[in-house]
Amino acid sequence: NMGANNVTLTVVDESGNTSSCTAVVTVLDTIAPNVVCQDILLQLNNNGQAVITAIQLNGGTTDNCGNSNLTYSISQNTFNSVGTYTVTLTVTDASGNVSTCDATVTVVDVNPPTAICQDTTIYLDANGNASITPADIDGGSFDNIGITSMTASQTVFDCDDLGANAVTLFVTDDQGNVSSCTALVTVLDTIAPQAICEQITIYIDDSEVAILTGIQVAGNSVDNCGSSDLTYTVDMTTFFEEGVYTVTVTVTDASGNTSDCTTDIIVEYPQKPLVIPAGFSPNGDGIADTWHIDGIELYPNNTVSIFNRWGGELYGAAPYQNEWSGQVTRNGILGDQVPAGTYFYILDLGNGDTRTGYIQLNR
Numbered sequence: 001n002m003g004a005n006n007v008t009l010t011v012v013d014e015s016g017n018t019s020s021c022t023a024v025v026t027v028l029d030t031i032a033p034n035v036v037c038q039d040i041l042l043q044l045n046n047n048g049q050a051v052i053t054a055i056q057l058n059g060g061t062t063d064n065c066g067n068s069n070l071t072y073s074i075s076q077n078t079f080n081s082v083g084t085y086t087v088t089l090t091v092t093d094a095s096g097n098v099s100t101c102d103a104t105v106t107v108v109d110v111n112p113p114t115a116i117c118q119d120t121t122i123y124l125d126a127n128g129n130a131s132i133t134p135a136d137i138d139g140g141s142f143d144n145i146g147i148t149s150m151t152a153s154q155t156v157f158d159c160d161d162l163g164a165n166a167v168t169l170f171v172t173d174d175q176g177n178v179s180s181c182t183a184l185v186t187v188l189d190t191i192a193p194q195a196i197c198e199q200i201t202i203y204i205d206d207s208e209v210a211i212l213t214g215i216q217v218a219g220n221s222v223d224n225c226g227s228s229d230l231t232y233t234v235d236m237t238t239f240f241e242e243g244v245y246t247v248t249v250t251v252t253d254a255s256g257n258t259s260d261c262t263t264d265i266i267v268e269y270p271q272k273p274l275v276i277p278a279g280f281s282p283n284g285d286g287i288a289d290t291w292h293i294d295g296i297e298l299y300p301n302n303t304v305s306i307f308n309r310w311g312g313e314l315y316g317a318a319p320y321q322n323e324w325s326g327q328v329t330r331n332g333i334l335g336d337q338v339p340a341g342t343y344f345y346i347l348d349l350g351n352g353d354t355r356t357g358y359i360q361l362n363r
Helices: 214-218
Strands: 003-012 018-027 040-043 071-074 083-092 098-108 120-123 129-131 147-152 156-158 163-173 178-188 200-203 231-234 243-252 258-268 303-307 313-317 341-348 354-361
Touching (some): 200 214, 214 231, 214 243
Parallel strands (some): 120 178, 200 258
Antiparallel strands (some): 003 018, 071 083, 129 156, 147 163, 163 178, 303 313, 303 341, 341 354
């Protein structure tokens, strides 16, 4: 009945006679609503925004004329960052009576970032190392507010990581929400080995052949990933005659990078062992008539000295050519024969190697 109401007044006397008139009764409501607020918790959406309506802050507001005609408004309905906000709820009834209250709106962000990865290729350096930063495998990660950090499960690589490596990218926002994705980091080695050839001597064996392998010549080659996986290919491997041969070795690393080096190879028959007899018998029977040292011809700069038991030098030669038959050539008359007995020798091979010992001379 709010507003003006026409009310008819009817008057009846004791004889039953009646008359009436009309009055206007105006009904007013001057009582404001009993407003009640409630605090709420909001989450930012993927766009970094939270929106509320006034009714969400209503905690049970009532009015003397009922709630159906109440209107609600708020001081703020949109939020773009996390935090705690005081929002005023205004409630108006049909008569324009107004009440307000304050509610606390807490805005949080529980949405993790969107992690987006991209694959990348890196190359080992001269020391066999390579590295990345998280940005190298980030393909455009984003967050509803902002990313504060990115980390990668592996950033340093070496020769053991050649090929494709699965690396996890972790993306964290300002609220500590984390998401991840996986990228393939392909590690390549494009640096060729350093081929180092050396001049060596190889020997013809009993089958009248000498065999050469690449590692014999270039085994000291180096590579940024070490030498254990190097392979060696030589352009000549088999030799049948003595001589000096020029060969080329190709050194290949585990990634297929190659380099070459060239050197001379000396091919020889093996030297005969030096055999110094412990005695001889210069008696003219054609058997062991001279002190014959097998292999002495391989040491053209040799010298030999023979001494008696008192240290006197009996014989000397430079070089010795297996000709001593027991005669004195020093400290005595040339051609004199020494008697049977034991004599001391010094054999200097002319290369820093000196042999000494005793000779038994029999007549």
